[in-house]
Amino acid sequence: MVGATRGMGRALARLMAERGDALVLLGRDAADLEASARDLAARGARGFVATARLDLAEPAGFASALDAADRALGAFDTLVVTAADSAQQETLARDPARLGRLLDVNFTATAVLCQQAAERLAGRGGGAVCAFSSVAGDRARRSNYLYGASKAGLSAFLEGLHLAYADRGVRVICVRPGFVKTAMTAGLPVPPFAGEPDAVAWVVLRAIDRGTPVVYAPPIWRWVMLAIRLLPRAVMRRVRF
Numbered sequence: 332m333v334g335a336t337r338g339m340g341r342a343l344a345r346l347m348a349e350r351g352d353a354l355v356l357l358g359r360d361a362a363d364l365e366a367s368a369r370d371l372a373a374r375g376a377r378g379f380v381a382t383a384r385l386d387l388a389e390p391a392g393f394a395s396a397l398d399a400a401d402r403a404l405g406a407f408d409t410l411v412v413t414a415a416d417s418a419q420q421e422t423l424a425r426d427p428a429r430l431g432r433l434l435d436v437n438f439t440a441t442a443v444l445c446q447q448a449a450e451r452l453a454g455r456g457g458g459a460v461c462a463f464s465s466v467a468g469d470r471a472r473r474s475n476y477l478y479g480a481s482k483a484g485l486s487a488f489l490e491g492l493h494l495a496y497a498d499r500g501v502r503v504i505c506v507r508p509g510f511v512k513t514a515m516t517a518g519l520p521v522p523p524f525a526g527e528p529d530a531v532a533w534v535v536l537r538a539i540d541r542g543t544p545v546v547y548a549p550p551i552w553r554w555v556m557l558a559i560r561l562l563p564r565a566v567m568r569r570v571r572f
Contacts (some may be wrong), residue, residue: 457500
């Protein structure tokens with residue numbers, strides 16, 4: 332699991348560990364990974380928990396990280412990617428380097444990692460790839476179109492990955508969270524239908540188990556985004572969200 336040290340990833344890792352799933356926590360900070368592993372153990376994890384280094388900003392290291400997961404687990408059968416980059420729209424608009432880093436992490440690097448994992452899983456009979464996109468990718472809005480563009484690209488990639496690998500036994504789950512109260516959203520105005528990490532984690536875990544191709548969490552965001560997608564372009568030019 333990539334991103335298990337905080338927010339929705341931490342909540343999901345706790346649920347999986349509590350029910351006995353064997354986990355390899357992947358991330359760039361060894362201290363954070365070890366702290367998360369200790370947290371899972373203290374909470375009574377029933378499954379094996381290990382850690383390995385993976386930095387989404389360093390795609391050259393993806394294969395070795397997946398190798399480490401294979402060694403720790405015998406052979407992993409599911410990749411979960413909850414990690415992502417985020418920044419205020421104003422910052423991204425004024426700082427090309429910061430924007431480039433966000434686009435690289437949220438789309439390019441995540442797509443490359445998921446592609447590598449899907450090919451590896453298909454080669455041994457199947458498995459699951461679950462990655463967190465966002466409702467921000469469902470329709471461009473003036474307030475977050477830069478972050479939303481990175482997630483729109485990821486959503487399209489995951490849909491294609493699902494179509495390409497379904498016949499080879501690989502299930503692909505695209506998670507599209509709405510606003511969730513995590514450190515990433517701290518300080519932002521809290522909109523209606525905001526979710527809590529634990530509740531979102533339950534929805535995602537059920538989707539992974541069922542192989543649901545697209546899941547909105549909290550579920551009400553499926554209908555919220557349907558309404559937003561149906562708004563005419565002229566209306567979208569006038570609204571300020």
